[in-house]
Amino acid sequence: MDFSDILASSIHDIKNSLGLILNNLDELIADPDNHLANPRQASLLQHEAQRANSNLIQLLNLYKLGNGQLAVHIAEHNLDDFLEEVIADSQAVCNALGLDLSYTCDPGLTGYFDAELIRSVLDSTIGNARRYARQTILLSADSQDGYLVIRVEDDGAGFPGQLPQWLSDENEQTLNSTDPSSDPSRTRLGIYFAARIAQQHKTPERMGKICLKNGHTLKGGCFELWLP
Amino acid sequence: MADVFSQKHYLVIDDFSDMRAAIRSILRSLGVNQIDQARDGNDAIAQMAKKRFDVVLCDYNLGPGKDGQQVLEEARHRQLIGVDCIFIMVTAENTREMVMSAAEYAPDSYLAKPFTKELLKNRLDKLFERKAHLAKVNKALMSKDYGAAIGELDQLIASSPKNLADLLKLKTEICLTANRYDEARAVYEQVLAAREIVWARLGMGKVLYWGKEYAQAQETFRQLIxxxxxxxxxxxxxxKTQTAQQQFAAAEQTIQNAIQLSPRGLKRQQLLGDLALSNGHIQEAETAFGHAVALAKHSILNHPSLFASWARSKSSNKKHVEALKIIGEIDKKFPDMPEATFYKATATASVKQHLGDSTGAQEALRTAEQVMAQFSEISNSRLALDMVKTYAQLGEQEKAISLLQASIANNHDDDEFLTEVVRVCHEANVEYDAEKAIRDIQRNVVKTNNAGVRLIKQGEFDAAIKLLREAAEEMPGNKTINLNAAKAIIMKMEKMGSANEDIQTILRYVGRVQSVAPNDWRLNDILSRLRKLAPKV
Structure with a gap:
């Protein structure tokens, strides 16, 4: 057993603890008999615990990717169903933080991807957006130039640095020195993970990629996931 | 909407009481009030045996004993849950690959821990909707009426619903079960024309395999890998394809590679053991059968043949004492199973022969013969192959060959079984040209069968019935002959009225097929026609 194996198995353990913390927090908040002086504090706890959880998932998946053990199950999915489920997971926390989380897409739109992996990319992106959004987080999906494009936008101050920034396999270099990550609060891990997972989605001609820009339909940051 | 949740029975399976409590409280908050819980696999199975559940939430990791996949296998295998039950496998990050590489018995959905109440509600809503959407298809599937199931699916597909891809996939799975390979192929081609999709490409390979286009099938599977x-x-x-082409060494290597990725598959370990024996790799065989026995410990698929194979391979490696000890466990593990006595006897014969105790070996062999004779005339094709190996080892070539011939005749159109016949001859060094024998026997059986079918078409029912009944008595385990004999009698009754004696004969033939292949795609047609003639059946 080398150190990375020990790390991986510790992460599982931490994740299990976090799971129970999250479940109990849920109950604590949902129980009308509990009177919290500042309910927002509990929601912030939830928000941070969810972020920690999605970070751990990313670490584990990157660990498996590094060992060639990450199995990618690409299948066709309906985006309306998929995004509905993605926002369901974050809805309670967003409500409590006073943020409006919603999605738009054509009910008939479908795309090809590994639902579990893309969900974890979106979970962590929404987790980040929660920190920057003033009032609104918007998810959307449509098809563009033969790609499925999934966007997560917020109405915050937006990404710093040179934009738009494309991150894909060809510019592994930029991946390692991405500008947005120079802002310590926007973690490098999330961006790196998203780009690596996007790359796992490929056709003979094309490969998945991500793009960061500002002011798409909302005025803040816009994270784009392009899947072939 | 709350009613959808509140009226259903839920079972929560997890070895941690905190986790059970957490899931229970999530369910309660969704309006669910009928929740049972189980702390391990045995507990879960016991509860499912007593009560029908609509939704089962099962953690994959259940500590010592059965894992979640084994719970699902046993529940489906013993039909404790039907196609209308929703089985959700709860996974942690470290079990995702393990769970998803299980080939058979897939759950309805996976749920990664931890999950919020909103996510579970959303997922359950979708699954209830899906079950409702597929209600007619599932009803047809429960009565094994594959034609009707495909018909219902085609109607759903024609309305191009949101879940079109799922429906197409389901259709191909039913088509493969019903031997409707051309229809499955058409769907695969349609899907692949739009995009390279793994399940469709894999399915294409399967269709090529069943069509005996082995070279192309191999190429397809290789590209996928x-x-x-x-x-x-x-x-x-x-x-599987390599085995069909008698490339046993290559097949062993392929399975070895698969096992490195996913060592917990019981059938895969057993297959590796068999293939290793075909290649004379007795050390590898011993290891593989040892793994198989360990994996089978908590599984519904546990079987005395695994112990017998392990004991025989131990003995081949000169570990006779250990081998006898393993044989000794067979009675303890399978006290109420007639097959156990048989496997115990053949394994004993084999070990004693290795030990040079030919009297003891002969004695055990006679016991095996006696047990085999007590089995119904049809269920013993697999036993027969084990017997062939034992006869061959003890030098009784003629008996081995006559058993082989009967087995081939009983299974003349079952390509997988015939492949196994060839493999066993190879493994056991039987001096017998199995492939030529298969061709000859097939020719004869097909000739008889076709003559019978022709007579039916000409309306000469009595002649057809006579011919097919004789053949069915000669080859009591042959599904096609039995079904065609039954069909000939039914067609006669449809024209000339039913007779009780004929109905009994039909039931006997149908019963033979049901006992060896309960899911045979041809059974439903015969049974539903029989019910029209004799509603009481």
């Missing part, structure tokens, strides 16, 4: 070296199913099918 090249694209995704973690795709276990492609290894399984590649090995």
């Amino acid at each position: 090249a694209l995704d070296p973690n795709l276990i199913a492609a290894y399984d099918w590649l090995a």
